[in-house]
């Protein structure tokens with residue numbers, strides 16, 4: 139069963155395609171919790187749920203009112219008709235939660251194949267821990283993957299958040315793949331460089347983007363200056379989080 143949490147037409151706020159008009163599909167469920175990011179949201183039942191900045195797409199127990207069941211690929215394709223998209227095919231961004239948890243689902247694969255047939259560039263935002271069967275589903279070779287592999291600041295155990303086989307496979311078979319790390323000022327002094335070196339060694343040709351950690355504008359801005367200096371020193375690409383800088387913590391824009 140596929141769960142869609144939200145969709146919105148906006149610009150890509152992070153990574154290689156920052157600024158590109160994109161239609162986002164946010165799918166529900168994740169195999170990690172990333173409570174170290176310490177973002178929180180009050181659920182309708184009054185419970186404060188701690189996790190990442192999209193905790194509502196991770197925690198079904200408290201945010202089920204936002205999760206819609208998808209039973210046919212056409213339901214996903216119908217979303218495209220809800221927006222006045224320009225004639226030129228816009229990017230389709232599949233995010234979550236962890237969208238690749240649906241990678242083997244027939245409905246999901248059908249959706250991707252139709253998007254590709256219509257000329258859309260398909261970009262996944264993934265935590266890089268879920269294997270993709272590139273041989274069985276050729277469509278994934280046409281997709282782009284932003285590998286947002288989690289660092290120790292996520293407080294997830296290393297074995298759970300770093301899957302060298304998955305990283306290597308995605309970087310080897312996908313149309314393109316690049317790393318995208320969320321970095322806070324504090325972690326820069328705590329061995330972050332070694333962590334990034336370790337993770338990226340599994341896909342040495344993939345570009346590296348570092349973006350300031352935070353689910354709101356204030357936190358993102360506070361983490362920016364040191365991160366810019368870090369990127370300059372290490373030769374990494376700085377990636378803004380444009381959507382947060384423009385719209386702050388508002389969802390679905």
Ligand code: SF4
Nearest residue numbers: 168170171172190235
């Ligand atoms: S992997 Fe991504 S979506 Fe899942 S809990 Fe961590 S930050 Fe949130």
